[in-house]
Amino acid sequence: MKTICGNTYEHYLDMVKNFHGHLAPGMLIGGFMVDAAVNNLPEGEFFDAVCETRACLPDAIQLLTPCTIGNGWLKILNMGLFALTMFEKFDGEGIRVYVDPPKLEPWPEIKSWFFKLKPKKEQNFELLLKQISDAGADFCSLAKVQMKPEYVDHKRRKGFDICRQCGEAYPWEDGSLCLSCQGQNPYV
Amino acid sequence: MKTICGNTYEHYLDMVKNFHGHLAPGMLIGGFMVDAAVNNLPEGEFFDAVCETRACLPDAIQLLTPCTIGNGWLKILNMGLFALTMFEKFDGEGIRVYVDPPKLEPWPEIKSWFFKLKPKKEQNFELLLKQISDAGADFCSLAKVQMKPEYVDHKRRKGFDICRQCGEAYPWEDGSLCLSCQGQNPYV
Ligand SMILES: [Zn+2]
Ligand SMILES: [Zn+2]
Numbered sequence: 001m002k003t004i005c006g007n008t009y010e011h012y013l014d015m016v017k018n019f020h021g022h023l024a025p026g027m028l029i030g031g032f033m034v035d036a037a038v039n040n041l042p043e044g045e046f047f048d049a050v051c052e053t054r055a056c057l058p059d060a061i062q063l064l065t066p067c068t069i070g071n072g073w074l075k076i077l078n079m080g081l082f083a084l085t086m087f088e089k090f091d092g093e094g095i096r097v098y099v100d101p102p103k104l105e106p107w108p109e110i111k112s113w114f115f116k117l118k119p120k121k122e123q124n125f126e127l128l129l130k131q132i133s134d135a136g137a138d139f140c141s142l143a144k145v146q147m148k149p150e151y152v153d154h155k156r157r158k159g160f161d162i163c164r165q166c167g168e169a170y171p172w173e174d175g176s177l178c179l180s181c182q183g184q185n186p187y188v
Numbered sequence: 189m190k191t192i193c194g195n196t197y198e199h200y201l202d203m204v205k206n207f208h209g210h211l212a213p214g215m216l217i218g219g220f221m222v223d224a225a226v227n228n229l230p231e232g233e234f235f236d237a238v239c240e241t242r243a244c245l246p247d248a249i250q251l252l253t254p255c256t257i258g259n260g261w262l263k264i265l266n267m268g269l270f271a272l273t274m275f276e277k278f279d280g281e282g283i284r285v286y287v288d289p290p291k292l293e294p295w296p297e298i299k300s301w302f303f304k305l306k307p308k309k310e311q312n313f314e315l316l317l318k319q320i321s322d323a324g325a326d327f328c329s330l331a332k333v334q335m336k337p338e339y340v341d342h343k344r345r346k347g348f349d350i351c352r353q354c355g356e357a358y359p360w361e362d363g364s365l366c367l368s369c370q371g372q373n374p375y376v
Binding site: 019020021022024027050052054055056057058059060062066068069070071072073076077079080081082083085092094096098099100101102114115116145146147148150151159160162167168169170171174178179180184185186187188 | 210243250265267268270288289367
């Protein structure tokens with residue numbers, strides 16, 4: 001029986017339901033991908049993560065590694081690619097795990113789900129879950145990568161000012177007003 | 189004894205250590221802020237979240253609400269403001285919880301930490317934790333907000349193509365090449 005970063009598959013399913021809210025196929029596939037990354041790390045002790053999509057995969061990383069969005073060790077580049085990289089924090093040497101489309105051929109229900117070939121109600125969810133569980137990370141490939149320097153540098157803590165428009169504390173290097181008052185606020 | 193979304197403070201500290209990796213002051217303050225939001229929600233059943241900083245607070249939201257970055261119910265606007273909003277998913281009516289600087293006066297160690305007035309090694313961490321635990325959400329304020337329409341609309345699933353440069357699947361509306369191949373990739 002496959003394990004996912006030391007968890008039984010059953011236990012991982014529970015972790016997914018509790019954190020992500022439902023058994024999303026992307027979370028299950030993501031679990032196997034994170035497991036593949038963790039089992040193929042370069043030399044080192046501390047590893048950050050980059051996720052190339054915002055959908056599902058960041059949660060698999062957050063559940064299975066020390067990297068979260070709030071502690072800054074997980075960064076998300078919303079490029080819509082189902083891939084992740086774990087890299088050594090200080091030298092940037094990393095391992096990228098990605099879905100390799102030709103390798104999806106033996107897994108037609110996964111291929112169909114991945115490319116959104118069928119409307120949701122025509123998908124056979126049970127068969128999809130079975131193929132995901134059988135495939136593990138077989139339809140993924142790994143590649144060694146080197147992170148660009150900006151991903152390896154770590155910013156120092158900067159100072160905070162009071163925004164003269166809204167009165168809240170904001171990082172002074174953002175300008176004379178906070179970014180929210182400069183127009184980025186999401187409120188009407 | 190204060191509770192945080194139904195958890196004892198002790199239990200919340202354990203949740204923080206397990207998920208975030210360490211007892212970050214921002215996580216403890218964040219817990220009280222999320223609790224305040226959850227206790228002051230407008231009418232409704234489903235709520236999304238917006239976080240106005242990338243530091244710590246997103247993890248408090250992910251631990252205490254159904255909203256995560258991977259399920260899309262949590263969005264992060266990296267504006268550097270220590271504030272969050274929970275809003276009704278379909279009509280956008282929300283409650284914003286933010287740190288209100290004048291209210292920090294009774295809590296000098298928290299004020300000092302928040303504005304980074306002292307270098308880390310001069311901070312009295314024990315006193316900081318005590319003040320955070322005593323203050324709860326007392327130095328925060330709440331405001332009703334209405335989300336801009338783009339935060340309330342939900343995008344439909346789009347189609348995927350194979351990128352002719354890297355061979356991976358990507359959302360076709362991103363262009364003739366995937367965003368990674370268009371230059372957004374983080375690798376050397
Ligand atoms: Zn402002
Ligand atoms: Zn590409």
